[in-house]
Structure formats: structure tokens, C-alpha cells
Amino acid sequence: MKQIQGGVTAPKGFEAAGTAANIKYKDRMDMALIYSCAPCRVAGTFTTNVVKAAPVLWDQEIVKNSPCAQAVIVNAGIANACTGKQGMDYCREEARTASGLLDISEDAVLVGSTGVIGMQLPMERINEGIRKLVAAKDSSVEAGTTASRAIMTTDTVNKEIAVTIELDGKTVTIGGMSKGSGMIHPNMCTMLAYITTDAAISRELLQEALSSSIVDTYNMISVDGDTSTNDTCLILANALAGNAEITEKGAAYDSFCEALDYVNTCLARKMAGDGEGATALFETTVVNAATKQEARILAKSVIGSSLCKAAIYGHDANFGRFLCALGYSGVKFDPEKVELFFESRAGKMLIYKDGAATDYSEEQATKILSEPEVTVLVDMKMGTETATAWGCDLTYDYVKINADYRS
Amino acid sequence: MKQIQGGVTAPKGFEAAGTAANIKYKDRMDMALIYSCAPCRVAGTFTTNVVKAAPVLWDQEIVKNSPCAQAVIVNAGIANACTGKQGMDYCREEARTASGLLDISEDAVLVGSTGVIGMQLPMERINEGIRKLVAAKDSSVEAGTTASRAIMTTDTVNKEIAVTIELDGKTVTIGGMSKGSGMIHPNMCTMLAYITTDAAISRELLQEALSSSIVDTYNMISVDGDTSTNDTCLILANALAGNAEITEKGAAYDSFCEALDYVNTCLARKMAGDGEGATALFETTVVNAATKQEARILAKSVIGSSLCKAAIYGHDANFGRFLCALGYSGVKFDPEKVELFFESRAGKMLIYKDGAATDYSEEQATKILSEPEVTVLVDMKMGTETATAWGCDLTYDYVKINADYRS
Numbered sequence: 051m052k053q054i055q056g057g058v059t060a061p062k063g064f065e066a067a068g069t070a071a072n073i074k075y076k077d078r079m080d081m082a083l084i085y086s087c088a089p090c091r092v093a094g095t096f097t098t099n100v101v102k103a104a105p106v107l108w109d110q111e112i113v114k115n116s117p118c119a120q121a122v123i124v125n126a127g128i129a130n131a132c133t134g135k136q137g138m139d140y141c142r143e144e145a146r147t148a149s150g151l152l153d154i155s156e157d158a159v160l161v162g163s164t165g166v167i168g169m170q171l172p173m174e175r176i177n178e179g180i181r182k183l184v185a186a187k188d189s190s191v192e193a194g195t196t197a198s199r200a201i202m203t204t205d206t207v208n209k210e211i212a213v214t215i216e217l218d219g220k221t222v223t224i225g226g227m228s229k230g231s232g233m234i235h236p237n238m239c240t241m242l243a244y245i246t247t248d249a250a251i252s253r254e255l256l257q258e259a260l261s262s263s264i265v266d267t268y269n270m271i272s273v274d275g276d277t278s279t280n281d282t283c284l285i286l287a288n289a290l291a292g293n294a295e296i297t298e299k300g301a302a303y304d305s306f307c308e309a310l311d312y313v314n315t316c317l318a319r320k321m322a323g324d325g326e327g328a329t330a331l332f333e334t335t336v337v338n339a340a341t342k343q344e345a346r347i348l349a350k351s352v353i354g355s356s357l358c359k360a361a362i363y364g365h366d367a368n369f370g371r372f373l374c375a376l377g378y379s380g381v382k383f384d385p386e387k388v389e390l391f392f393e394s395r396a397g398k399m400l401i402y403k404d405g406a407a408t409d410y411s412e413e414q415a416t417k418i419l420s421e422p423e424v425t426v427l428v429d430m431k432m433g434t435e436t437a438t439a440w441g442c443d444l445t446y447d448y449v450k451i452n453a454d455y456r457s
Numbered sequence: 458m459k460q461i462q463g464g465v466t467a468p469k470g471f472e473a474a475g476t477a478a479n480i481k482y483k484d485r486m487d488m489a490l491i492y493s494c495a496p497c498r499v500a501g502t503f504t505t506n507v508v509k510a511a512p513v514l515w516d517q518e519i520v521k522n523s524p525c526a527q528a529v530i531v532n533a534g535i536a537n538a539c540t541g542k543q544g545m546d547y548c549r550e551e552a553r554t555a556s557g558l559l560d561i562s563e564d565a566v567l568v569g570s571t572g573v574i575g576m577q578l579p580m581e582r583i584n585e586g587i588r589k590l591v592a593a594k595d596s597s598v599e600a601g602t603t604a605s606r607a608i609m610t611t612d613t614v615n616k617e618i619a620v621t622i623e624l625d626g627k628t629v630t631i632g633g634m635s636k637g638s639g640m641i642h643p644n645m646c647t648m649l650a651y652i653t654t655d656a657a658i659s660r661e662l663l664q665e666a667l668s669s670s671i672v673d674t675y676n677m678i679s680v681d682g683d684t685s686t687n688d689t690c691l692i693l694a695n696a697l698a699g700n701a702e703i704t705e706k707g708a709a710y711d712s713f714c715e716a717l718d719y720v721n722t723c724l725a726r727k728m729a730g731d732g733e734g735a736t737a738l739f740e741t742t743v744v745n746a747a748t749k750q751e752a753r754i755l756a757k758s759v760i761g762s763s764l765c766k767a768a769i770y771g772h773d774a775n776f777g778r779f780l781c782a783l784g785y786s787g788v789k790f791d792p793e794k795v796e797l798f799f800e801s802r803a804g805k806m807l808i809y810k811d812g813a814a815t816d817y818s819e820e821q822a823t824k825i826l827s828e829p830e831v832t833v834l835v836d837m838k839m840g841t842e843t844a845t846a847w848g849c850d851l852t853y854d855y856v857k858i859n860a861d862y863r864s
Contacts, residue, residue: 098785099781099784099785100783100784100785100788100789100790100792101780101781101783101784101792102784129777131777131781132776132777132780132792132809132812132813132814133812133813134793134811134812134813135812136813137813166775166777167775167776167777167778167780167781168775168776168777168780168809168813168814169814232764233764233778233781235785274763274764275682275761275762275763276762276763276764276778276781276782276785277781277784277785278781279777279780279781279784354682355682355683356681356682356683356763356855356859357639357640357681357683357859360855360856360859360860361859361860363856363860364859364860364861366860366861368573368574368575369539369574369575370536370538370539370573370574370575370686371574371640371683373508373539373574373575373686374506374508374538374574374640374683374684374685374686375683376507376508377506377507377508377509377684377686378505378506378507378642378683378684379507381507382507383507385507385508385539386541402539402575404541405539405540405541405542406539406540406541406543406544406575407539407575407576444856444859445856446853446856446857448763448767448856449767449770449851449852449853449855449856450853452763452764452767452768452771452851453767453768453770453771453773454771454773
């Protein structure tokens with residue numbers, strides 16, 4: 051596997067574009083298009099929130115029943131959630147506009163929205179945006195980057211990645227882009243993540259690869275514990291790489307999954323590190339847990355704790371908060387056996403062992419915790435299972451962004 | 458039932474004191490004593506966190522096995538949690554010091570601690586503090602208030618209450634004090650709450666009344682989602698009121714429970730409203746839910762959401778966040794049927810109905826949300842069950858307090 055430049059336009063046959071449609075923000079891009087010149091198999095995972103945004107319901111239907119997909123239209127600024135029947139009608143109108151301009155069927159068009167909940171989309175501007183996107187689309191690296199920038203809301207950096215693998219002597223590429231900064235606590239899926247690939251792979255295995263990958267990638271991040279109404283992760287596969295179609299599990303499938311996991315892990319980490327107001331990526335790795343599921347629960351409990359997040363922001367080696375968060379996770383364990391380490395580029399330090407603090411240096415601990423990527427490593431001494439979760443610190447700016455978000 | 462002045466010293470036979478023992482804070486009180494001149498039946502509920510502080514383990518043993526209790530020693534500043542065997546030895550030493558000075562048995566002394574996790578108690582200063590507390594104790598209203606002030610950490614106001622009821626022509630009094638501001642997400646119990654009563658009641662019914670009361674009081678509040686290692690709620694009953702001992706359920710038991718619920722609700726609300734950095738008490742009432750448990754889960758999901766809390770701070774009628782938090786609570790419902798209201802002293806407003814926003818006035822919504830006590834009222838239209846949960850807004854000061862807490 052090799053990481054290459056670019057994002058969603060890296061695989062063969064994919065084009066993209068971004069444009070400013072003036073939906074809610076002024077003077078910035080807020081709509082994106084991903085288009086494949088060949089029909090794609092599509093798989094998706096979506097929010098488990100009972101309150102699902104209209105585009106989530108639309109895309110679920112396409113993923114379930116449409117024979118193929120070829121385009122994704124995404125807008126930022128308004129989430130098209132809690133918008134009733136009108137919101138669904140607007141999804142259909144978006145698809146109709148795009149299908150006419152791209153000469154593809156209406157049920158080949160996926161839609162996505164992110165932004166404020168409860169407002170209706172300004173459809174005149176949306177339709178005009180789609181016209182501009184279709185006119186502007188191309189297959190360059192820059193077009194992919196432009197699309198990834200156009201779906202940002204409170205994100206401060208765009209998020210994209212591309213990798214290649216070799217299958218049957220053919221180069222297969224996977225590209226991806228995502229956005230997500232607040233209301234991030236994906237359950238079954240992430241905020242918005244769009245993955246493209248030119249791999250030939252059956253619809254069933256494409257869905258299985260995606261569903262399996264999200265468990266230890268997007269589902270292991272949290273910014274604020276709020277599971278969104280709009281979480282969507284889609285993967286489109288257009289088969290243009292020319293590999294023998296992957297129709298059963300084996301070496302080719304494993305290789306594809308490994309590359310997909312890498313792409314999703316990278317995008318998930320980027321979302322956590324760019325959490326609203328964040329100054330640091332806050333990683334927690336739990337090793338030697340009794341079961342994989344317990345390892346996941348423990349790691350997520352730590353990165354989700356407001357007090358642990360505030361301690362990371364303050365570069366404060368307040369290790370008791372990390373123990374406390376492990377303790378209320380729901381997993382049973384013996385606190386006397388656990389070992390806790392702080393780790394970053396500045397070093398690694400054992401801070402808690404045998405039920406009490408080690409004789410550690412506060413100065414060295416503060417140094418380790420002052421890096422932009424900080425890891426809390428927890429050794430449960432109960433088994434052999436491992437999991438990693440990613441979050442960010444809790445800062446003044448998180449409060450500022452979210453007290454003012456609509457205004 | 459009548460609310461009266463005072464707190465833990467209001468019931469007959471109870472004394473209290475507070476003192477400055479210089480445990481961690483400078484120039485402020487940090488130790489409290491509650492003492493009953495007659496032996497008490499005692500009941501307690503404690504944190505469900507797997508990582509339990511030493512005083513929690515000590516008190517659990519007393520509540521389970523000791524024939525009676527007569528004193529509670531509490532310190533603020535250091536939590537005596539994650540302190541290993543030494544921490545337990547220090548609990549025993551505290552009890553021994555107090556038992557010698559008060560001429561009661563060692564297993565009649567309960568202990569409590571709150572503050573930083575992971576540090577050992579300075580036992581010389583603790584023992585000196587106990588000596589000063591025993592010398593200073595008295596039964597005045599002021600002594601109860603002093604004790605309630607002495608257990609504060611990041612609390613900004615002391616929390617106490619007392620009520621009386623009539624049983625068999627006798628006046629029975631219940632008093633209480635509590636502290637709690639951060640690491641507040643009680644599960645089975647609260648931070649530190651101490652309830653005193655002169656009621657005569659069997660040990661079994663005292664425990665049952667307490668265990669039942671906490672479910673809809675302390676367990677329905679959250680400041681930051683972090684369930685503490687030290688949560689403790691104790692009730693001491695010394696039978697000096699002279700009522701016929703309550704030994705079975707009936708009118709007297711119900712009357713006692715009603716008064717106890719009132720005391721616990723009042724103390725719980727005060728803790729939520731005084732959450733670290735809070736500017737507002739944020740109440741959520743769910744009505745017409747299918748089951749009581751679903752009503753509780755829905756209400757707690759809303760008051761626990763960082764984004765809802767930030768919206769309250771910003772006085773922002775961002776109702777989609779409240780719908781979103783209901784949606785990820787785990788309870789199944791039809792979002793099209795739910796009605797959502799904002800309510801405070803400034804008025805009441807229907808903001809969401811039939812799956813979309815009503816035609817509401819932003820100006821009026823902001824006015825309602827700018828009060829110091831704000832209620833989100835959710836009508837599920839599924840049944841007849843109701844629950845209320847209490848939290849607070851998320852502010853810059855919460856982050857400030859918790860990024861700096863140890864320093």
C-alpha cells in the first residue's frame with residue numbers, strides 16, 4: 051500500500067468540483083460534487099440517531115435499492131434535518147436537477163447536507179449551485195481538494211487522502227474526503243465521509259468492507275459526545291482499475307480492506323484532531339483488555355470525558371480523571387492492576403501503577419502533555435485485546451463556537 | 458410538610474462544625490463534622506464507578522455492618538481516591554482519632570473526601586482538624602451552615618435545606634447538606650450529600666427510602682457527564698423526634714419519603730445550578746413518554762449534551778440540537794410527533810411541532826432562554842410518564858476551572 055497525493059479524484063474516472071452557492075455562509079465555497087464517469091456500486095453507513103436528516107433517508111434508499119450511483123451533491127451551512135416532508139422533497143429536487151444536467155437517472159444521485167438543524171434549504175441557490183458544479187467538474191487533484199474544502203463548516207483544515215494497492219497486477223486506488231468538527235460522536239458511522247475507488251468489487255463485499263471498517267475508525271472518535279442527525283459515510287466503486295472483480299473473501303479482499311481501513315483511520319484522526327476549538331489530538335490506546343469490545347468502551351470513555359479533555363487542554367497530569375473515566379465506562383476491572391502512561395513526541399512516562407501514583411516528574415509530564423498529539427496508554431493486564439480512540443481537548447473556543455454557532 | 462431554616466443541625470440531637478485544616482486550599486475552611494448525640498441508623502448510596510475512593514469503601518462497610526453511626530468527618534481539597542492501601546489506612550486513622558475524642562466506637566464514624574484524585578491526605582493536619590471540629594461543634598443553625606460551607610470545592614454557593622413533617626403528633630425534621638460542582642454525573646448516588654433526621658425508622662426502610670429517592674433526584678443531574686469516584690449520599694436517623702418507629706410501609710413512611718424526596722430534589726437542583734462555571738440551571742422535563750425509564754433517559758440525554766448546554770449559554774434557540782440529543786438517547790420515537798417548548802419566568806413557547814420548526818419569534822425565544830433557570834419541555838405523545846433532569850450551561854469558566862484545577 052502506498053499513500054499518494056490527492057483525494058476523491060485520485061481513483062480512475064472520478065471528477066469533482068466545489069462552488070460558492072451562498073447557502074448560509076458569505077464569500078466561501080459551500081457546495082461540492084463528486085462524479086464518476088462510469089456507474090458505481092455504492093455502500094453506505096449512516097447515523098443511528100432516531101432523528102435522521104432528510105439526505106440520510108434519501109441516501110439509505112439509494113444504497114438499498116438503486117442499481118448503481120454516479121454522483122454525490124453535498125452542501126454545507128444547512129443540515130436539512132428536522133425539516134419534515136419539505137426536506138425530503140428538496141432532496142428529490144436536488145437529485146432531479148443533477149440527473150438532468152449529468153444525464154444520469156435520478157436514483158443514481160446521492161445527496162448530503164451539513165450545518166444548522168431545522169432550517170429549510172434555499173432551493174433556488176442550491177439548483178444554481180448544482181449547475182455551476184456540473185460545469186466546473188474535472189478529474190484533477192485540485193478539483194478533489196476544492197470539493198473537500200467546500201464541505202467544511204467549523205472545520206479549520208480540509209481532510210482528504212488517497213492510497214494505492216496492487217491487485218492482479220493492476221493499480222487500485224482509494225480516495226476519500228471528510229468533514230467533521232462538532233456534533234461528532236459517530237455511532238455506526240461518521241459525519242460526512244465520501245470514499246471513492248476504482249476497484250472492481252461486489253456490492254455485498256463493498257458494504258461488508260465499509261461496515262467493518264467504520265467500527266474501529268469513525269466509531270472510535272468523539273469531539274463532544276453528540277451523535278449527529280446527518281452522519282453519513284459513502285463509498286463509490288466504479289471498477290475502472292481493471293482488477294478481477296472481488297466477489298469473495300481472500301487475499302484481494304483483505305488487501306482492499308487494509309487500504310480502506312488506512313483511509314478511514316486517517317480521515318477519522320483528522321476529524322478528531324480538528325474538533326471544534328481543539329488545540330490537540332487526544333488519543334487513548336487500551337492494551338491487554340479482556341475483550342475487543344471492552345477495549346473499545348474503555349478507550350472511548352476516556353476520550354469522551356469532559357474532565358480528561360480539559361486536563362489535556364491544561365497540559366495537566368491529572369491522572370485520576372483518566373482512572374475515573376475508565377471506572378465509569380461500565381467495564382469491570384481491578385484498579386490496582388491497571389498501569390497508565392502518558393506518551394507523545396516528547397517522551398513516555400508511567401504515571402499510575404499498583405493503585406497509586408508513581409514517583410513521576412510533574413515537569414516531564416507537562417512537557418509530554420504539551421505536544422499537539424498526546425496519547426494516554428492504558429494497560430489493563432486482563433487479556434490481549436487492544437483498541438484506540440481519538441478525541442480532542444476541551445477549550446474556550448469550543449464553547450465560543452457553539453454558543454454563537456447560529457448567529 | 459414545611460420548609461424551615463437550617464440544614465443538618467435542624468433535626469433534634471445533631472451538632473456540626475467546620476474548620477480550616479490547611480489540607481490543600483489556603484485561608485478557607487476545608488473540614489466538617491456532623492455529630493449526633495444519640496446513636497443513629499444509617500443508610501447510604503455510593504458511586505457505581507469501578508474506581509472507588511477509599512472513604513467510599515470505608516462508608517460502604519459501615520453502612521453494611523456497623524450497628525449504628527454517630528459521626529461523619531468530611532474533608533475538601535483531596536479526594537483520597539486512587540491512593541491504594543495507604544488511603545484505606547488513613548480512613549481508619551481518621552475514624553480512630555474521632556472515636557477517641559467523641560468517645561464512640563471506631564465503626565460509628567463515617568468519613569468523606571472530595572477534591573483532587575491521586576494525592577494522599579496530610580494526616581497530621583487532618584488529625585489536628587478533627588480535634589478542632591470536636592471542640593467547636595454545636596447544634597445551632599449557624600453550625601450547620603458552617604459545615605456546609607466547609608465541604609465546598611469549586612462550588613460557589615453552599616447547599617443546605619431542612620423540612621419538617623408531623624408524624625403521630627410529633628414534629629419530625631429532615632435536614633441536609635451537599636456539595637458538588639464538577640465531575641457530576643451521579644450514578645446510583647450523588648457527590649457528597651449528608652442528610653440528618655430525628656425520625657424513628659427501621660434500618661431497612663431508611664435504606665429503601667434513600668435508594669428510591671436518589672433515582673429521580675441526584676441521579677437525574679449532570680454537570681459534565683463524569684461519574685465521580687467519591688459519590689456518597691448518607692442519611693443518619695437518631696429517632697429523637699419521638700414518633701412511633703416506622704417499621705412498615707404506610708402513611709407515615711409515605712410522608713417521610715415525600716419529605717426526603719423534597720430535600721434531595723432541592724439539594725440536587727442546587728448542585729446542577731451551581732455546576733462548574735454555570736450561568737444557568739438547565740432543566741428538561743419530558744412528559745407523555747411511554748415508560749418512566751424512557752422519560753428519564755430522554756431528559757438526561759438533553760441536559761447532558763455539550764451542544765445543548767452551549768446553546769443555553771448562548772441563549773440560542775437552536776432547537777435542532779435538543780431534537781438531536783433526544784434522537785441519540787437510545788429511545789425509539791417518531792420525531793414527527795414530538796412537540797418541544799422553551800419555558801422560563803419570561804414565558805413559554807412552542808418551537809417544534811409536526812417534524813419542523815413553528816413560526817416562532819427569535820427575539821421572544823432569546824428572552825426566554827436568557828433567564829437564570831431555563832426549562833426545555835418535551836411532549837413525546839407516546840404515553841403518560843414524566844421525568845425531569847437538571848444540568849447547567851457549558852461556559853468558558855467550566856473550561857478554565859478544569860484546565861487549571863490542580864494548580
